[in-house]
Amino acid sequence: MNVRVRAFAQLREALGADRTMDVPAGTTMSTLLALLGAESVQAKEALFEENGDLKGHVILMKNGRRVPRSEGGTNALSEGDEVALFPPVAGG
Known part of the structure; x- marks a missing residue:
């Protein structure tokens, strides 16, 4: 099944801005994040702590x-879902 993945700000540099991924039926958000992290060292470092936990500042949207x-x-996830990944947002 295909899901759209969008990454923003510094996560965009590690994961790419906007893409479609073909994932197995029944894939969860956690599984999708693991697949993304396995693509490169840069992606893994952007998403996960050294102990494998998702970094506390990553905001997940579906x-x-x-x-x-x-x-x-x-x-x-279901066919056609859109997952967005955001770093912390600050304004002023």
Whole structure:
């Protein structure tokens, strides 16, 4: 199944800006992140701590709605879903 992955700011440099990924049916947000992290050392370092946990500042969104970290392993993706990854946002 195909899902769209969009990355912003410094995550864009490591993951690319906007792409479609073909993933197995039943893929969860956590599995998708693991697949992204496995693509390169730069991607892994952008997303994960040394112990393998998702970095605390990465904001996950699915179809325009924020996904709590606690739901990453159970939040299954569907054909055509859009996943967006944001670094921390600050303004002023």
